[in-house]
Amino acid sequence: MLEHYLRERLREKGILLMTHIVLGYPDFETSMNIVASMVAAGVDMMELQIPFSEPIADGPVILHANQRSLAAGSSVRRCLDFGREAAARFPIPFLFMSYYNILYRFGVERFASVIKDSGLQGTIVPDLPPEEGAEYMQAMQKHGLNPIFIFSPASSEARLAYVASCARGFVYCVARKGVTGRETRFSDQMDAYLARCRRATNLPLAVGFGVKDRRDVDFLRGRADIAVIGSQTIRLVDEHGPGAVGDFIAGLR
Amino acid sequence: MLEHYLRERLREKGILLMTHIVLGYPDFETSMNIVASMVAAGVDMMELQIPFSEPIADGPVILHANQRSLAAGSSVRRCLDFGREAAARFPIPFLFMSYYNILYRFGVERFASVIKDSGLQGTIVPDLPPEEGAEYMQAMQKHGLNPIFIFSPASSEARLAYVASCARGFVYCVARKGVTGRETRFSDQMDAYLARCRRATNLPLAVGFGVKDRRDVDFLRGRADIAVIGSQTIRLVDEHGPGAVGDFIAGLR
Amino acid sequence: MKHRGYYGEFGGCYVPEILTSTIEQLDEAFCAARSDPAFWAEYVRIMGEYSCRPTPLTYAENLTRHFGGARIYIKREDLNHTGAHKANNVMGQGLLVRRMGKKRVIAETGAGQHGVATATMAARCGFSCTIYMGALDVMRQRPNVFWMERLGARVVAVNEGSRILKDAINEALRDWVTNMDDTHYVLGTACGPHPFPEMVAWFQSIIGREAREQIQRLTGSLPKRIYACVGGGSNACGIFLPFIDDDVELVGVEAGGRGVATGQHASRLSAPGAAVGVAQGYKTFFLQDGDGQMRETHSVAAGLDYVGVSPILADLHRQGRVRFESATDTEVVQALELTMRAEGLIPALESSHAFVQAFKEAPRMSPDESIIINQSGRGDKDIFTVADAFQDPAWRDFITDTARRYANA
């Protein structure tokens, strides 16, 4: 079980790292190399984004990666195969991340069944609030998968409690308003927010949106359980090639 | 008296010729040469047009002559001087033709006084119907000048009678609708119109608008008293120079 | 014709003899229509069902706050079908044309608004239509030319004279004297020979009649002042005349162009350059030289770029009943900019002249007083002129790219 795995790992490390890549960007072979480097550098968990043409929650970096991957011809089928292969080759948990339409078109139940069968642990669907997710949650539950839900700084206590009641595995706390990839100020305000998150659930807390270097990770240590590195690794690959990823990850903690 | 002069001349010739020039087009010297050739060729009377910037009753040929004359700097004063010189040099009657604003700005009474003094016989003002012409008619009468009014094919019998009652010297019958310079069909219809004009007044009748060659003049012989040649001589000067005017006029009758 | 349309010493009917009977027929049709209450009712109905009359009187809350003086109300002639008050006159004359049984209409146009309105009326009424437009105006109001042609009108660019509004009027008159049997000349402003000034002012008086009722409903009283731009004078007559017997100050704003001192303007009543004269069929103040030749005029607004002015207004000027002011091109663009940003309204460059003067005076008035500005039209048509005035680089790039695309096509 994902939650159990995370707690075990947390006992060894002060904070865990989850990284994010867009499948098929710049191509599937490179994607697999990046996964390999990340795992080798000690990443604890990975989000594999199945590209979507309308990624409303993503900022320019991930948005372009989505578009480039699609333009290069990546398909949902190819992404699922990639997930299966990654889960088979590497010893860390993998999650799919995508927008709801990808699951919906594929068939939500079928999607859950396929990823379970492929050895993945769950999914993050940023445009699917729990209210709209009855079918999704049922399918995830049936297949023993983790529907990762999201806390936001704008959520009321009641809302945090409601989202927490639907969450499994861990909760993804977005660090701030806005889309992925922009700067985040990890400050006192964040402290109060994370304390509210902590009060709302016993599940491990992942924090994402704008985490980009060791200082950010250090800030999160003790306040959250998982630091999520998204756009920053894509930028790194864009600028310095996939080879740079290993050192970067290794230096974060 | 103009009417008397015309009747005298008519006794000798079957039909009289009146020609029209735009003063200062292409320049005043040429204008005077054209007058000389016309008189030499036997023209019986001449209209000297003082150019105006808004000649609404004139078609393209005369319109452009107006504009070019003004552009070359001709003034009302210069035109009046020209009339004085022409009247002094040549033994035929001269009329000024212009639009009412020229007279109005100059002062109608003063205008009449000046042209009388210069030896001209009257004026044609195509945008001044008798209803608007009280001051004008009074000034003309005072100075023994002829206000030439206009009959049109659209005028009712009552209208012809009213216009006739204001007319002195002769009446100018426009041959058709439209502005100067376009083709006119001298046909049976014209016959009826001229007969109506004849019934409306005892004054000599001049016919203008579109008279351009001997055939047209022949048609008018017996039906009217004066054939008016306007745009056609300007065209001739434009195409063949002022020298061509004499032969053209001589060949009309 | 019982009377010849004099307003004091101004007006009259100075037309070539050939037009006499046509004008008489028009005058008769007009008089009959005016004395028939059913005609006005039919006119109001059509303006309600085809255009959107009554047009609103909009309270300009932000401008009022900005200037901190009089309460500013804007009469929204820009909302008329085809985008200006010109629609009123044109639909009214269209009804008369039907009564007279004619089948063809002609018109002059400066800003192109009257041309578009006439072409529209002709399409709707099934008349054939020719529009005369100075070649210079064809250039500066190209979008309107495009729509006139699409509406089925023939647009003739007039290359005579100064190639602007007055020259278009001359050409239209030349057409009319040729084709008056089946053709009506839809004159676009309260100028020209009688009965045009009276007739156009009558149709346009729908503006003032509405505004009078609206301002009383909204404020409980009459306005202190009313501002209207003055080209030929039709929108000004339209909003002024229904207030003529009231204690309301009426302010006409003419085109000050590059400044009246430069001579490049079209201010006939608010500046000393003009003199009484007779042209284009009527007597009024014209910008002319000592010989009586018409002068060149200039305005950023094609629709105000005219040498003459309504004889009705010339008379009201002489009586002191209407005050005349002028606004320069530069002031006009500034007033337009402010009005867009403050109220989300885009007055035509013509109309913006009225805004300039109102903006000068409003601050010195009391918040208890209200004023009305007549927004005679909308500024969409002016996009090429306004883009140039703002020196908009994106617009230039767009035009350049479009031209390149055409070149490669």
Add this chain to the structure above:
Amino acid sequence: MKHRGYYGEFGGCYVPEILTSTIEQLDEAFCAARSDPAFWAEYVRIMGEYSCRPTPLTYAENLTRHFGGARIYIKREDLNHTGAHKANNVMGQGLLVRRMGKKRVIAETGAGQHGVATATMAARCGFSCTIYMGALDVMRQRPNVFWMERLGARVVAVNEGSRILKDAINEALRDWVTNMDDTHYVLGTACGPHPFPEMVAWFQSIIGREAREQIQRLTGSLPKRIYACVGGGSNACGIFLPFIDDDVELVGVEAGGRGVATGQHASRLSAPGAAVGVAQGYKTFFLQDGDGQMRETHSVAAGLDYVGVSPILADLHRQGRVRFESATDTEVVQALELTMRAEGLIPALESSHAFVQAFKEAPRMSPDESIIINQSGRGDKDIFTVADAFQDPAWRDFITDTARRYANA
């Protein structure tokens, strides 16, 4: 939120968690406004005083005669301030923004009409304003971009995705999730997450409420059919919904583009290419591939060039209550041409889609029956597109000369 805005299986509220409270606040403000009769009265008053509501219902006598069938009536949303029905929605949301105390608005726009309307509302209400517009639409609707900027809005050309309407919506959503505290997203059509479809349709229902009263007053009975073009579906919802319980056939017309067989179109309900999906915050029929990726769409009308469609209409489609048809680019230009010449009306290219289908059906109907076409906007904004469609040589010359003048300046 009591309910999440489902119409049958369509609609919902699929937004990132960060927006949840913002949307809840909006929903509350909307519900409060809707249950407060004073709010609607205030809305109607503003639309009467700032725009020109009620807009007329014009009897198209010439088109009726031309087709010899049903009596054709045209609802004149083109006469709204800013030139389209978009003004209704925007002024309504502006009132809500005031209630919520926000100071900034953002919007997407396709044809630019919604952008101009929003920029106008923002100027009038004193909000700061950013408009997102696909880079392709920025090119084809340049005049509207120009006016948005002059009205004080920042226009952001979106170079993502297909660079059209849907991409502008994505960018607007990205802005919103960043700035929702002080910013309201003025969605321009009856799409997007709940409560937008319901709210936009409610504001736009002013069209149908007026039309229902007008047609009964003019003809004594209800129309047989009503035609509206369908981009996102707001003008269609606006005119259809007040007739939903009546025996009136409702016909939505989508963009057929180069023909639905070519794949280059935006027909989501009238052609088999679309499937149910979830994007841009709601569930409806989208033009998408088997994986759920949105397809490229095409229409000569920027405002119809959209992958999704109102969930309200998707449901009415499934119920069989509204019939959907499509019109090709070519048919649209022909219908536009005919309408200009016959009635002097210039429908927007979007609106012309509704005319196409009405023209196909009117001849087969009886003169006892009447139909209403919703003329959602005016075509002035389309001058560059229409000039190209007509291959107008004078327009090309004019653009080329203007470009040359810019080059030499």
